Amino acid sequence: MNKKLRVSQTEVAERAITRGLALIAFSSLSVLALITVFILREGLPVMLNLGIGEFLTGGRWAPSANAFGIMPMILGSVYVTLGALVLGVPLGLSCAVFLVELAPRSVAAALRPAIQLLAGIPSVIYGFWGLTTLVPFIRNTLGGPGLSILAGAIILGIMILPTVIAISEDALRALPRSYKEASFSLGASHWQTIWRVLLPAARSGIVAAVVLGMGRAVGETMAVIMVLGNAVQIPDSILDPARTLTTNIGIEMAYASGDHRAALFATGIVLFLIIMILTGTANLITSRR
């Protein structure tokens, strides 16, 4: 009798904890839902009023004159992100290959925490370093104001390294040992094996790494505000200042009101969609593996 009661008590506790955890898990989802609804409610009306086409393709952003075209910002985001990928992906991928295939155990053990540390540095520190070191360097050696797409791309290229390295490292590590053994037994050298067998086999994971790195670069705000110059123009050169979607929101939100504020939320909707597409793509690629 007594024993039975105890069992049922445990069961009740079990169930309560399960329910509780489920509730907490769903509440974090509901936060996402709340944010989505809020952004849509604030941003969608102004977007529809202006016409979605007009909003996305307009080249003039002058909120005080009721001109809300975010094409310069879309292009700014694209250029800076591409620049970051051009710099960050080869570096990150080489680093992952080195860590998995070539580095002695002790070296890898020292490198890995250092890379994790790179991910832990606050973005404002990257921005500050860029502003005080990189920007003057670009201004003095290459010309222009220094605050430029190039500065933004270099900073973001460094910032996406931990993402690119960690995910492509996982992809390389997940490959069956038999691939490598088969390649070696056919007489291939280590480098041939890496280049012709391992990298192609880990292709989907590496693409996912690139896509997630892209998401990181598109979403970064603080560091970019500090080094990009934030000009609302379609840039002619990588030495020109530019503005991304995130920095458009970050730099103007403090003073925005009325339609201006709504247009910043609409910028947020566009950003949200881009990030959703990127994350979705990455998930699709990794689940197909």
Place this chain on the structure above:
Amino acid sequence: MTQRLLALAAALLAALPLLLGCARAQGGVTVAGSTSVQPFAEALAEEYMRQHPSAVINVQGGGSTAGIQAALTGAAEIGMSSRELKPDEQAQLVETVIAQDAIAVVVHPSNPVGALSLEQTRQIFSGQVTNWRAVGGPDKPIHAVTREEGSGTRGAFQELVMGKSDINPGSIVQDSNGAVRQVVADDPNAIGYISLGLVNEQVKPVSVGKVPPTHENVVDGSYALKRPFLFVQKGPQSAAAESFIKYTLSPEGQQLLVSEGLVPAKK
């Protein structure tokens, strides 16, 4: 186990009002808004709190519009604005001019250009003039630095200098007076505009329309680029807030603002 969890949850719930209470200190006055007004409000608050040890004045930035919003919603008793209120805002708020501020056009200290006409300044910021040679400087490209859309300083500059011309969208945009000053201090080819009170030795203020931006010239009205600094409130506020505003307008408070580089509210 369950009981312990429940107890923990209950304790957390009980502590919630305490945590929320912290956000608004007992008897404290929150002053929020324009980053141009902020350093001056901080100086005032510091002196005021020294004289009234029990008072707590909490000064926050955020920008003019954020400050006006905060005053409207009650998030702050006093909002700070460095731009004139829009008609719909004016209908809902009480404004107090606490001082006048001038806007100085600044260049890198190594720049030989010491004076610009109002017309030249307008042409530089609208992007019609893009080389320092055109205004008597070296053969170098001009890097114009402006504030973001909606900024009180930009609004005032637009009105006082640009008139109907637009500020060149290709200009570098920074989101505070300090950031503009930093960019101009770092770049020998840059030109920007900041609050006169924030000019320091890192940058060189230039004369606009032959009048150098000195305190005397602002006071006697010969320097044209000036605008009001406002405290705004939604109706009468707590005695603590009223007392702080009264101090701001007192001869002592005004003297403090003058010593920080502003021009008194009333002549």
